Amino acid sequence: MxxxxxxIADDVAFFRQxxxxxxxxxxxxxxxEASNGAEAVEMTKAHAPxxxxxxxxxxxxxxxxxAREIIRLKLPLKIVMCSSLGYEPIVKEALxxxxxxxILKPFDKVSVLKALSSLEKPxxx
Amino acid sequence: MDTSKYKGLYLQETQEHLSGIxxxxxxxxxxxxxxxxxxxxxxxxxxxxxxxxxxxxxPIKTLAHAQEDLLDRIRSxxxxxxxxxxxxxxxxxxxxxxxxxxxxxDEPLDADIEPFVKMIKILVEAPEAASAxxxxxxxxxxxxxxxxxxxAEVKISNIMKVDGRVFDDLLTIVGDIFMALSSFKSLSxxxxxxxxxxxxxxxxxxxxxxxxxxxxxxxxxxxxxxxxLPRVVRDMSQRTGKQVELKTxxxxxxxxxxxxxxxxxxxxxxxxxxxxxGIETPGERAKAGKRPAGTITIKAFSKMDRVVIxxxxxxxxxxxxxxxxxxxxxxIPRERINAMNPTARLMLICLPGxxxxxxxxxxxxxxxxxxxxxxSIEAIGGTLDISSTRGTGTEISIELPRTTAIxxxxxxxxxxxxxxxxxxxxxxxxxxxxDDVANGFFKFNGASVPxxxxxxxxxxxxxxALSDICTIILAEGQAETNERPAEGxxxxxxxxxxxxFGDEIxxxxxxxxxxxxxxxxxxxxxxxxxxxxxxxxxxxRIASNILSRQ
Numbered sequence: 001m002x003x004x005x006x007x008i009a010d011d012v013a014f015f016r017q018x019x020x021x022x023x024x025x026x027x028x029x030x031x032x033e034a035s036n037g038a039e040a041v042e043m044t045k046a047h048a049p050x051x052x053x054x055x056x057x058x059x060x061x062x063x064x065x066x067a068r069e070i071i072r073l074k075l076p077l078k079i080v081m082c083s084s085l086g087y088e089p090i091v092k093e094a095l096x097x098x099x100x101x102x103i104l105k106p107f108d109k110v111s112v113l114k115a116l117s118s119l120e121k122p123x124x125x
Numbered sequence: 126m127d128t129s130k131y132k133g134l135y136l137q138e139t140q141e142h143l144s145g146i147x148x149x150x151x152x153x154x155x156x157x158x159x160x161x162x163x164x165x166x167x168x169x170x171x172x173x174x175x176x177x178x179x180x181x182x183x184p185i186k187t188l189a190h191a192q193e194d195l196l197d198r199i200r201s202x203x204x205x206x207x208x209x210x211x212x213x214x215x216x217x218x219x220x221x222x223x224x225x226x227x228x229x230x231d232e233p234l235d236a237d238i239e240p241f242v243k244m245i246k247i248l249v250e251a252p253e254a255a256s257a258x259x260x261x262x263x264x265x266x267x268x269x270x271x272x273x274x275x276x277a278e279v280k281i282s283n284i285m286k287v288d289g290r291v292f293d294d295l296l297t298i299v300g301d302i303f304m305a306l307s308s309f310k311s312l313s314x315x316x317x318x319x320x321x322x323x324x325x326x327x328x329x330x331x332x333x334x335x336x337x338x339x340x341x342x343x344x345x346x347x348x349x350x351x352x353x354l355p356r357v358v359r360d361m362s363q364r365t366g367k368q369v370e371l372k373t374x375x376x377x378x379x380x381x382x383x384x385x386x387x388x389x390x391x392x393x394x395x396x397x398x399x400x401x402x403g404i405e406t407p408g409e410r411a412k413a414g415k416r417p418a419g420t421i422t423i424k425a426f427s428k429m430d431r432v433v434i435x436x437x438x439x440x441x442x443x444x445x446x447x448x449x450x451x452x453x454x455x456x457i458p459r460e461r462i463n464a465m466n467p468t469a470r471l472m473l474i475c476l477p478g479x480x481x482x483x484x485x486x487x488x489x490x491x492x493x494x495x496x497x498x499x500x501s502i503e504a505i506g507g508t509l510d511i512s513s514t515r516g517t518g519t520e521i522s523i524e525l526p527r528t529t530a531i532x533x534x535x536x537x538x539x540x541x542x543x544x545x546x547x548x549x550x551x552x553x554x555x556x557x558x559x560d561d562v563a564n565g566f567f568k569f570n571g572a573s574v575p576x577x578x579x580x581x582x583x584x585x586x587x588x589x590a591l592s593d594i595c596t597i598i599l600a601e602g603q604a605e606t607n608e609r610p611a612e613g614x615x616x617x618x619x620x621x622x623x624x625x626f627g628d629e630i631x632x633x634x635x636x637x638x639x640x641x642x643x644x645x646x647x648x649x650x651x652x653x654x655x656x657x658x659x660x661x662x663x664x665x666r667i668a669s670n671i672l673s674r675q
Contacts, residue, residue: 011168011172012138012172012175012176013134013286014131014134014135014138014172014176015176015179017131018131018179057167058168059164059165059168084171084175084178105175106178107179
């Protein structure tokens, strides 16, 4: 199976790096990194990734706003929300709006991979 | 997760967030209802919390978390930011900075943060919060809305984050290449091969380009340094009851990282002097017909290949008569002072023991350290000028080189004097019994190494080492222009007998100008932190002088 193309959106480089490192060699290709919500939307348009990892707390547009805009693009992709404890209401709203899964910070490899493998193959629309 | 590999990234990003918090809190103090400031602050705390949790830095996480909660309340208008609140958050910020410093130094994070968490809790539970909240609704700025068109371009930034020490290493490496290159150069004279000579020439040009590139990569904007000043000004204004505005201009101009680092404490010192001794209290200013708030303006601009940073205040200026009186009591002859022009008289405050301050203050003492300030500026190859008009203000102008010549050196001591040896030339430091040095030779790896007594070589006396231990620095004693003998590497070593040796230091070396350039045995000079000039010794030159005499 071809590597699944991922976009990572987090304003904290530390989290982008740790995520990239734990995805390395697991069948994913990180195609772009965004450091705010607005960038995440634009980069999604530009790179058409299979999976978009969206942090909840970001400048410009937060993760929820970005998720809603990306969903409106109707691209064949899955959205995974990332947050630390305490942001469950926002994550729930994102899931209601169409996000597929969520992962909790601090990241641990097992749960991240589990969440990602739970996503079925993306289909159009 | 193996956290150790992320420590560098953690420190770098956390420090950015900490300075973001400092700027945010200072902005909040001035504009408590600015929603964008509150949103930014919230994210800074949130990011520090998240990273610290991942790294397992529990106290930092807890402290950041408590503050994130507080900011969340402000964000959702359940709490109004009072001056007390920003004051507490600034205190907590200092504690977080301290904790991050410990992380950097690999020290245990066993500090008691409970008092800080408690202070935050008190703020969160403050009963007046509810009543104060409606005030914020007067100006409800919309949550950060940015026009969509602004982010139309999608690309990966060309800017990379690199640990600054990488450039220190690179510069050292280029220095080593320069040394190697000079051996090639001397070889090219002997070989008389045009192709070889051309090759060496080309390599020299390339290494020079590399050197220039590294120097430019080490450049940082002055703004990186002045970023912390608003906090200094704020704290001092509060302490002195004076109102001070800080203005900056030209902070995008870049200087070598090492110069900026060394500029930090002189700059803070000058600012403190401005507030302590320059700017008047609001009452005094009103009497003089000035605005209640004084202004400090920091301006940077380029001047040929150098950069000028001027720090000006609109305070009361320096009282030259008082400076003169103090200079006289510090032992400077009145006739000499009378012969001085006004500028030279002002510069008297840079002499130890001379100051225009009337009382000792908590922050800058009795004008402490204008002598130290001047020395530190000169130590990085800069100059300092003062101009002042009584009643209108003082301007301190610092002219600096953009880049530095910094080399690693070893401090050695002979006859109570200290000298520097370039580390690149030092092979080994040996402590041995006096008896091991026989007839001016010392056995090392089976070879007889000539030993030079530095005191004799430089014609110094006194400062005899007390014990029977003898310190010998084994160094490369052969000048680069000489061919290396075939017998083996030991044969071009020389032992330098010194009374003692000290630390390795990075020294900013200035070339010797005439008439000092005539000094045989010294290749440069540096000024130590305490203002003492120290020579960098030219080992091959000393060795050839002494050994040819024997």
